Amino acid sequence: MMGLMAGKETETATSTTARTTAPERSSGTATRAWAVRLVVVGIVLSAVNLRPAITSLGALLEEVRDGLGMSGSVAGLLTSVPPLCFAVFGVMAPRLARRFGPAAVVCAGMAAVTAGLLIRPYAGSTAGFLAGSALALMGIAVSNVLMPVIVKRWFPDRVGSMTGLYSMALAAGTSVAAAVTVPLTDALGGSWQTGLAVWAGLAAVAVLPWVPLVRDRGTAPAPEAEAPGRAGRQQPALRITRSRTAWALAVFFGLQATAAYITMGWMAQIFRDAGVSASTAGLLLAVTMVMGVPLAFVIPRVATRLPHQGPIVIALGICGLAGYAGLYLAPAGGAWAWAVLLGISNCAFPLALTMVGMRARTGAGVAQLSAFAQSTGYLISIPGPLLVGVLYQHSGGWGLPIALMVGLMIPQMAVGVLAGRDRIVEDEAAATA
Template identity: 85%
Template sequence: MMGLMASEETGTTKSVNVRGSAQPDPHEAPATRGPATRAWATRLVVVGIVLSALNLRPAITSLGALLEEVRDGLGMSGSVAGLLTSVPPLCFAVFGVMAPRLARRFGPGAVVCAGMVAITTGLFIRPYVGSTAGFLAASALALMGIAVSNVLMPVIVKRWFPDRVGSMTGLYSMALALGTSAAAAVTVPVTEALGGSWQSGLTVWAVLAAVAVVPWAPLVRDRGAGPAERTAAREEAPALRITRSRTAWALAVFFGLQATGAYITMGWMAQIFRDSGVPAGTAGLLLAVTMVMGVPLAFVIPRVATRLPHQGPIVLALGVCGLVGYAGLYFAPAGGAWAWAVLLGVSNCSFPLALTMVGMRARTGSGVAQLSAFAQSTGYLLSIPGPLLVGVLYQHSGGWGLPIALMTGLLIPQMAAGVLAGRDRTVEDEAARRPDGR
């Protein structure tokens, strides 16, 4: 029995009665009530995706740029500062699980809008709370908004642009990389321009987050489905046991290991160069080069990935770049520093590839939501120990040999998991089985 009529181009649905005639849906979003309104809403979603992506990392990278000043201002111990660097993946894992349930109840647009409000509020209040505990709590509020938005971006792309998953994921990933590198690069100059106050330097990013609220506000009432689709989703949801899907597990491991590599790179690569004799300013510039590589490649890689039946070759190519980059860091860190920075920047583009595969490994919006939440939450949990372990190995060994060996070793299972996750299949086929196994 057909109870829904879906538009693949807009990702919207209409209720259909038993005689086959379309019926108006009182819960239908304004975007589905006419071509002009639909086109307007689609453009608004594009703007919202770009602005949201720009805000998904500045809360982290702007703090990294001013961490020493924040520690001095709040009297923060080194151990607490280390804890602060581990909070982002922990929050992403814990709060990301909530995103699919919130999206089913309120609609993905409303949840992302609330996420942008949470980011704005957290970034605005955390510089002025005056205590380490308050700073951590305000940071967690901002990270909660980032976590739910992280999970729901692939869902929104799948729903609104089902025939352009690659290009829209590329646009989103490129904006995310741009926001990440921009916050790292300009936070210190902006702070100096505002009088040298670290509070002002951190608060300025709340303004960008506030701007991102605007395009989502008109879409708050867009639940993304009429009553018939919501009923069908409730009936089908228990049958989709995401943990039964080998593809979901492979994608979660791939996501977690690539996140581990990215956090290690962001946290330690500049120090590796400095310890090899590279001046501090040059080391920071090398890290910026690594981060900037993600801007153009984050747009190109998803577009290429969606044109291939199997994304394994891209996974292997990115992994080989990482292996060569780590080998260079071990044998000639200063001599070939620029080449290693570029290669590791290419390798870190596994992140937009993982996001693209989330959209490709599920057929339905509900499937994408569950897969995105599972892969990102599980993956971020897996990524937490990596940067801490690198620090421990560096401290106890007195050099970078063991840490680089660890980074290299982690790339092997990352490549294997990515090849498995890149196979042409969907989690619905693997996980949507009855309890009796049929």
């Protein structure tokens, strides 16, 4: 009798558990699907806002210089502020993400971008302009570092396609800002302050998808983030600086960032000095940026299918060298061709992001590699735009600055080939311990 009663109780408990578990599992699946869609929207909107703060300034740099009374050297310093902020603030991103969660950090980052873009045009001085720019760029910096982390953890089996989507959205935001800033400024009354401040509205929209995810301290449910049986196991610390691949990737990231920020900050001015109108120069910069829209989606997908990404690095570098040669020999005559070639070359950025996701095995490894490669890389890139401004001011032309760009492309190709080898940073760091 006791055994029969126990059997009935077990059967009742089991049936009750089955009845309650099924709806809970269904509810959890629905919640996860909703969260995944929200993450995708957040990634796209955030990526769109990672460069307008820079390219909108590039399109109006001459007006900003005149309005604030900047010299060429100070303007060069202004174009060096983005990589400086990315280097300084980007290294903080993994620590902030561990404490507050990646979604909360990106949400705060987009809010900082909004505030910075509103403040800087109306600060009334060069120092105030730089401070507002730094606030916006701080938000961009932490988002830069955490995007590959979020992609790796939420979409571990789709790193290539999601990195491509993120890079494509980034390129779209970059090119749209470059293309429409000048005509939008004219339509709004011709004030460069209004032309720069209007981009704060787009940044404000990017805050919204992250708000419901702010309390989520992890970036993915535990079954996908950790393998079974490993959730409670302490992972050994990764000494990222012991990995040769990490260093190669950091230098590659730095040199491609140097080329990108020189292009975004100065290319429109090169064309304007060659006799091209301001609006056309803005369109040429937009063409350079818009080349990244389709290629930023294609290149990461191709890269994840190759055992070695070196051939892609070489092809992009050759396009860059050809574009620089054209800027030197016939900047106005072949302007559209040089804009296209330099746009192709700038797709080293999505390739570098893809390699960050491929060169580390775990989510924590990607976070460390992303922070190290981007912070070190942006630190390396700081002198480039500033040096271009100094060379331009003291030589009175673009010959020496373009020679500098060519000189930096060669080592970029070399370290890119090293970074593209099929290596895992965790294995390299462990082997040298």
